[in-house]
Amino acid sequence: MSSTGSLLAHLECRACGIEVPADRLATVCPTCSGPLFASYRLNHWNGRGWREAISGRAATLWRYRELLPVQSVKAITTLGEGLTPILALGAVPEAKEIEVWLKDDGTMPTGSFKARGMSVAVSRARELGVRRMYVPSAGNAGVALAAYAARAGLPARVYLPQGTPAAMERACLGYGAEVVKGGSTIGEAGASARRIESGGGAFDLSTLREPYRAEGKKTMGFEIWEQMAPDGMPDAIVYPTGGGTGLVGMYRAFVQLQALGLLEQLPRLYSVQPENCAPIVRALRDGKSQATPWEGAKSAAPGLLVPAPFGSERILEAIRESRGGGATVADHAILEAVGHLARRHGISASPEGAAPYAALEILLRERAVRPGERVLLYNTGSGIPFLSAS
Amino acid sequence: MSSTGSLLAHLECRACGIEVPADRLATVCPTCSGPLFASYRLNHWNGRGWREAISGRAATLWRYRELLPVQSVKAITTLGEGLTPILALGAVPEAKEIEVWLKDDGTMPTGSFKARGMSVAVSRARELGVRRMYVPSAGNAGVALAAYAARAGLPARVYLPQGTPAAMERACLGYGAEVVKGGSTIGEAGASARRIESGGGAFDLSTLREPYRAEGKKTMGFEIWEQMAPDGMPDAIVYPTGGGTGLVGMYRAFVQLQALGLLEQLPRLYSVQPENCAPIVRALRDGKSQATPWEGAKSAAPGLLVPAPFGSERILEAIRESRGGGATVADHAILEAVGHLARRHGISASPEGAAPYAALEILLRERAVRPGERVLLYNTGSGIPFLSAS
Structure with missing residues (x-):
């Protein structure tokens, strides 16, 4: 089986209502710069059949693959995340x-919980051709990106504010990510990340800045x-x-x-x-x-x-x-x-x-x-x- | 449902072959001091039916409860352990x-992995009347005992050798366990534990010293x-x-x-x-x-x-x-x-x-x-x- 069976249809902006194609890399709404969300073809789809199908699948979040955006099984970048107690x-x-x-x-x-978003976002980014990624993070998201980027075999850079727990910085480095430290909040780390990365071709995985x-x-x-x-x-x-x-x-x-x-x-x-x-x-x-x-x-x-x-x-x-x-x-x-x-x-x-x-x-x-x-x-x-x- | 359906029959010593009742607290073989193991009533039991039954159960190791020793569902002390990727x-x-x-x-x-053994051993010890527990540990087993003892509402003491990673000692303390440090290996920590605890009424959860x-x-x-x-x-x-x-x-x-x-x-x-x-x-x-x-x-x-x-x-x-x-x-x-x-x-x-x-x-x-x-x-x-x- 090479297709996930994903029902992904398009992306949409909830603020201004426009639709954006989902088959190419997207960030925020081209009109209002608000977040874009994935929309699925749910009409007439057999939800009850799905309920039964998922119970026989492996205990990871990919059991819900029809309602996730990744199209090709090969792109799935997993560390076994999900179905937590x-x-x-x-x-x-x-x-x-x-x-x-x-x-x-x-x-x-x-x-x-950051593993959830990063597993899906890294899988989809990779599927759409991304070759380098970065994220500003208070710690956990950076660790997750570092791990999933390593799993995908792609380089990643993590922007951490001062005061991030030392074990988290060490974990990012351990997974082979680059770490840049600065600012006192994630907002400041994010501003610095966008300034440094601007035009460099790396993909921004900031919260809600990609779909x-x-x-x-x-x-x-x-x-x-x-x-x-x-x-x-x-x-x-x-x-x-x-x-x-x-x-x-x-x-x-x-x-x-x-x-x-x-x-x-x-x-x-x-x-x-x-x-x-x-x-x-x-x-x-x-x-x-x-x-x-x-x-x-x-x-x-x-x-x-x-x-x-x-x-x-x-x-x-x-x-x-x-x-x-x-x-x-x-x-x-x-x-x-x-x-x-x-x-x-x-x-x-x-x-x-x-x-x-x-x-x-x-x-x-x-x-x-x-x-x-x-x-x-x-x-x-x-x-x-x-x-x-x- | 109050019974787990456990098929536990008795305990046995593989070295000298004797059987020991499983319905009371046991440590090592009363004859040769070797480890005791649990024996189950497997004859004529429907293994194929079991294979189907477990797939519908929650993603923890307790899905295998018929082949685990705990008798009463109420005694199960769980943190959602098991079915790891x-x-x-x-x-x-x-x-x-x-x-x-x-x-x-x-x-x-x-x-x-120490959570596996401790979840089952603490559940069974509690079922058989244990009210205080201890373990010598290189770190992970101590952290696991501390967590499961807290979950069971029972006090625990952990004996750690010098050189145990600081985060593990802090985790034991964080879960509310007492920590005693000494010795350079787990063997030395164990000897010291048995000397200190001797006759004190606390149950020893050392590797293979309980079944x-x-x-x-x-x-x-x-x-x-x-x-x-x-x-x-x-x-x-x-x-x-x-x-x-x-x-x-x-x-x-x-x-x-x-x-x-x-x-x-x-x-x-x-x-x-x-x-x-x-x-x-x-x-x-x-x-x-x-x-x-x-x-x-x-x-x-x-x-x-x-x-x-x-x-x-x-x-x-x-x-x-x-x-x-x-x-x-x-x-x-x-x-x-x-x-x-x-x-x-x-x-x-x-x-x-x-x-x-x-x-x-x-x-x-x-x-x-x-x-x-x-x-x-x-x-x-x-x-x-x-x-x-x-």
Whole structure:
């Protein structure tokens, strides 16, 4: 079998509505510079047959290949990523009245959820002729690009801000990527990356600046559905938000599953951000359709230090359309949550991945989640790379 | 469903042949002090029906629960471990003539294959009334015990030799375990552990000194069979050997699958050890049925620094019965293999996990593996915890 059976049709801009062909390399919308998204031929396609077919496939995110953009099996660049565990946490002392579950992307091949987007984006970029890649990153995305570029046999450059955990920089170098350090946030690292790389012919894999990392993130939603729907979907999903592709990806997955008649109701999506860098939660509370840059951003979770997320309209849309919301958490509560997840539940989480646990008490107090509901926390990455810094 | 359907019958000593009841806590053989192994009621059991049943179950090692020792679903202590990826490596420059695959246990919840044994052993110990546990460890087993003890809500103590990677010690502490450091090898740490813990009522989870970690390791064999058999089992499995339970576990899995009519021929098992600590490979070459302690042991791979593996008869039996063999590798070749796996293939391996890659060239040169054969390398753990030490 040389074709994946992908149903990819074209790319579209949700802001200005235009369609762009998907068979050549694309970045952002040629008209408004907003993010482009993949569109699939779902009409009259047999969703129920698909549901049965995927259960017999290998336990990686490529089991969902008809709804992923890669056309040729040969282009698939995989490290076995996906189908990460969903664990029952039992009673959480701070939020006893709700049923708490956790999806653990710390068990991905590169230690974080970033492997999802990079596996799909690198595969598709390679299929469309890319020969060199770069990305600005707070750490995990850089490690993931370095690993998948190595797997693809292509060179990669990673732009890291100062203060990135040393183990992550070493991992990028270990996989053979070049590392350029500078700036204090991923936004500054990104600006510097685009300046240096401009016109050099390397492909930019920044969050939402190309269409396919979001497609990889979509598999978070497919997996939650495949793993939980038989026993009951979560009422709410609580997700840490830096760049925000995760929320956008899950939302797109659920909407596609609805279109296929495989899901009745979307889980409510909640964004968790640090108190001192919460542009999305602020925009939600202020009723804005777009986030404004956060001044003086600070966070104990490097991956959440994104003062001006690109494509914030799409993040806010995902949250609102799912009837979800947001919460901010203090740095000390994030670090406490890292400890609680490890000591109470045996789970190693990065500060980013622990933030949803820290938000539980607040969401319950604000009646965003209600007693008796099933709540899924998303742990986006392993805590191990942070141990060398403590 | 409250019962796992486990077919556990009793425990047996392979050296002196006696049977011991499995419904109470057991350590070593009461007669000869050798390791005890679990025995199952396989006669007339429907292996083919089981093959179909497991494919519909969640992607953890508990999908094999009928052939694991835990009786009650409630006792299962899980972090979602198991069904780790098996990746095609493509042409390895040093061994172009063979088809190379790699199973990646670096993606386990605690970063290594040790999660397999600990998940099963902690579950069973808890089921049989254990309330406190300890283990001597070169690092990974300690991290795994710490995590599963936290998941079970039970206290644990980990005995680590000097020179254990700092990230591993921090991980043990992070999960809430006590850490006691001392000695230069796991053997010395173990002696000190047994002296300190003697009579204190805590349960010893040392390799092969209780019967159930080996049962967890057995799932490595079940997974290789489930994942590879449809397209062709490996001819040879190349495995790094410290304590050796992995080889013993895989051998037991394959023998059980044969007894059920689900596997025709055992893959040949090859043990890889460091040049300066190779008691198993030496015993193989000398035709001995038991290993003698290695003097002046040294290794770049802390997990392979086991000068006197307990239960060496069983390790040697597994290798010989499968018509396998052994190879030793130099420290510099192990570290070079870590780099090759990362830069050529995108795979993060610990020094232990990279040792089989280093052995490929030697095995091919010695004609232990032959051109055209399918060879599976076992990566036992992630390289991330080692990055802080470099």
